[in-house]
Amino acid sequence: MIWLVFIVFLLALILRFPIAFALGLSCLVYILGEGIPLIVVPMKMFSGIDVFVLLSIPGFILAGNLMNHGGLTAKIITFCNHLLGHIRGGLSLANIGASMLFAGISGTAVSDTASIGAVLIPAMKKEGYDEGFSCAVTASSSTVGPIIPPSVPMIIAATLSGLSVGKLFLAGAVPGFLLGVGLMLVAYFISVKRNYPKHAKSSLKQIGSSLIDTFWALLMTIIILFGIIGGVFTPTEASIIAVIYAYIIGRYVYKNLSFKKVQVIILDSMKTSASLMVLVGFANLFGWILITERMPQYVSNQILDFSTNKYMVLLLINLLLIFVGTFMETVAALLILFPILLKVAITVGVDPIHFSVIAVLNLIIGLTTPPVGVCLFVASSIGKTSIGTVSKAALPFLFVSIIVLILVTLIPQLSLFLPGLFAE
DSSP states (O other): OHHHHHHHHHHHHHTTOOHHHHHHHHHHHHHHHHTOOTTHHHHHHHHHHOOGGGGHHHHHHHHHHHHHHTTHHHHHHHHHHHHHTTSTTHHHHHHHHHHHHHHHHHOOHHHHHHHHHHHHHHHHHHTTOOHHHHHHHHHHHGGGTTTSSSOHHHHHHHHHHTOOHHHHHHHHHHHHHHHHHHHHHHHHHHHHHHTOOOOOOOOHHHHHHHHHHHHHHHHHHHHHHHHHHTTSSOHHHHHHHHHHHHHHIIIIISOOOOHHHHHHHHHHHHHHHHHHHHHHHHHHHHHHHHHHTTHHHHHHHHHHHHOOOHHHHHHHHHHHHHHHHTTSOHHHHHHHHHHHHHHHHHHTTOOHHHHHHHHHHHHHHHTTOTTTOHHHHHHHHHHTOOHHHHHHHHHHHHHHHHHHHHHHHHOTHHHHHHHHHHHO
């Protein structure tokens, strides 16, 4: 029966069902086939979303939308352009730098691609950058978002594992920085080879003025991160503080948030949050079915029968997660696979914090993996470019992302250094 569940799920994905509905349909097939009372559906869905830390996700989504519509994206792009625009291919470097800074606000890769891409892809094309390159650098740089804190996937991973959200936020900082720098190096070398344009060097006064404009936005990330780490407030409380802060800055400092616009932002954030919570609910029901059918034990035994070597097991998990990430959204993939694979990783001696970073990094890399990476489709849609052109242009960026993944996998201290430092 369990294999019928997987077949229905895959068929639903192929037919372009939303992932939440694909999960729900496959669960319904199992429940009806096994004669289980339908009351199980709302019970398991509610138990999946009845977790205090998950309340932080709607807050961070709303805060991100407030800051985005409040003019934050444009100011971050302007600052990065002042800082990096004088280098060959400076607009592509500013694109990546903006994603690294914007990561602290949105925390999701697809929203970064859409928000920054809407501004920078047309601007890059206008300045003479290739269409494929403009889309590829935007999609690839957006993967930094779910790694650098605060991060929605890290909150999900913490919920599923019982780990500290603050420690997972810290664990992603160094890998996220490495990924951003690696992508910048690739963009620079390609820009030099193709002789992409550069701007006149900005004065210190221009850079300083732009930094002051961007400072208020960056301060929010600092408040959230150190407030959680310092135990001043919980992640859920931090998300509410972020909303209040984002509204004040957007309304009274940047002066881009009208009352009417805020109403639209709240409605849009409610829709996003609701769809995410439905996904979490159905994923919990799906997970209960997997546990009932002893799938975690089956997967664990299959991997451990193949090898008990820690690095071989991590290699197999990496390959699986990158493959899954190519066609499944990060949060959905985490909800389904993370609890199963975490047990396998712990069995062979992998630190759970280290593994959480590996899992999230794998899945976001999958978002830019040809031929079906979600971020590639978003970028190609914005740039009005074929997915084939964007996929080909994304390969150098994918290569450096894989290198960073290998480093993070083989060197646990890249993930564990900051959590250990602040724990002492």
